[in-house]
Structure formats: structure tokens, C-alpha cells
């Protein structure tokens with residue numbers, strides 16, 4: 001197992017649509033171990049492969065009921081609405097109230113290649129939608145109201161510039 005640095009806002013891998021996984025190999029199992037270790041260390045409740053620089057359609061999550069993996073996941077059902085202070089390991093230490101469907105159901109494959117579904121309200125529904133978004137190159141910023149998003153992008157760009165100039 002290995003810890004990976006988490007890619008942050010501005011890294012193009014976060015904007016790319018992740019490649020679907022055709023074959024489940026032992027290297028994919030290693031990737032999952034590394035992703036789980038990185039997620040727990042962060043700590044976070046979900047982590048998508050692009051967040052460690054791997055543009056493949058897989059995420060791991062654990063909202064407290066134990067870890068699970070989804071390969072090539074898609075949201076197949078959603079409903080209701082829930083507003084929650086949402087954050088992202090790739091946009092560290094920032095949270096915004098974001099409204100999304102409160103319920104979501106995702107379908108994909110597990111590490112044995114079997115079809116699995118995960119579904120839930122509130123945190124579970126949120127994590128499923130957030131991680132599937134990552135695999136489509138979408139960050140939580142896309143769900144902010146226009147004005148809030150503009151300000152957030154301005155702040156993040158300024159921060160990135162500050163960091164690169166060493167301040």
C-alpha cells in the first residue's frame with residue numbers, strides 16, 4: 001500500500017472524463033488499496049482515482065459502514081433535494097452549502113466484476129453523486145450558484161498563484 005498526494009484544483013486530471021475500466025486486474029486491486037489508504041489518511045469519506053492522478057473510472061468510499069469500491073459507476077436514480085456543507089479533498093479546507101438530490105442510487109462493478117448498486121439518502125447519496133461527478137471531470141464548484149462560483153474560482157486562483165510564487 002502507498003499513500004498518494006491528492007491532486008488539487010487546477011490540475012487538469014480533475015477536469016478530464018475518466019477512462020472506463022475494461023478488465024479487472026491485480027494492478028487495479030493495488031490501486032484500490034492505495035486509494036483507500038490515501039482516503040483514510042486525508043481523512044475523507046470518498047476518493048476517486050483522478051484525485052490521485054489516475055484517470056480511470058473507479059472510486060472508493062466509506063461513510064462509516066465500511067469501505068466499498070465502484071468501477072465504471074453511474075447514477076441510475078436520484079430524488080428529492082438536500083442542502084449540505086459539501087467539501088472536497090481536491091479543494092481542501094473549503095465548504096459550501098450545496099443543494100443536490102437527497103437520494104441517489106449508483107450502479108457499477110465491484111472488484112470481482114460483479115454488478116453492484118449502492119444507494120442512500122443524505123451523506124450516502126451525496127458521496128455517490130460527488131464521486132461519480134469526479135469521474136466525469138466535474139468538481140463541486142460546478143454546483144455552486146453562479147455568483148458564488150465566480151468568487152470561489154477567483155479565490156482559488158489567487159491562492160494557487162500565491163503558492164507558486166512561494167508566499
Ligand code: ZN
Pocket residue numbers: 087088089090130134
Ligand atoms: Zn471531491
